[in-house]
Amino acid sequence: MKSSSMDTHMGSITINKEVIAQYAGNVAMECFGIVGMAGINVKDGFVKLLKMDNLTRGIYVSLNNDKLILDFHIIIAYGVNIRTLSNNLIESVKYKVEEFTGIEVDKINIYVEGVRVID
Numbered sequence: 718m719k720s721s722s723m724d725t726h727m728g729s730i731t732i733n734k735e736v737i738a739q740y741a742g743n744v745a746m747e748c749f750g751i752v753g754m755a756g757i758n759v760k761d762g763f764v765k766l767l768k769m770d771n772l773t774r775g776i777y778v779s780l781n782n783d784k785l786i787l788d789f790h791i792i793i794a795y796g797v798n799i800r801t802l803s804n805n806l807i808e809s810v811k812y813k814v815e816e817f818t819g820i821e822v823d824k825i826n827i828y829v830e831g832v833r834v835i836d
Contacts, residue, residue: 732818734780738773741787744813745776748806750797755790755830784823785814792831803827 724730745751754775777788787810793802811822 734778738776750802752792752833786824788826795834
């Protein structure tokens with residue numbers, strides 16, 4: 718399924734999963750301590766820092782029982798508390814994505830794929 722849809726009294730609304738991923742990625746990049754999204758080459762096990770125009774490759778959106786599940790593959794800044802960063806990311810993304818789409822976020826999974834030193 719490439720998109721999620723909902724029916725209203727005036728018709729149906731369809732939202733492409735790429736749109737949700739792009740929005741969620743932009744929200745995530747506003748969180749302190751996140752350097753970027755990670756693109757993973759499954760064959761080689763290679764992790765690569767993605768540029769702003771490729772954020773959606775590090776975020777996977779799925780729909781289960783009309784609720785969103787978001788998987789973030791992130792690279793964080795060295796010295797940042799992972800638990801604090803994760804809680805901040807979850808709260809921020811959940812609130813803003815639900816407000817943006819009108820679809821409840823059921824689960825947000827965070828995979829820390831790397832750490833980078835920031836100048």
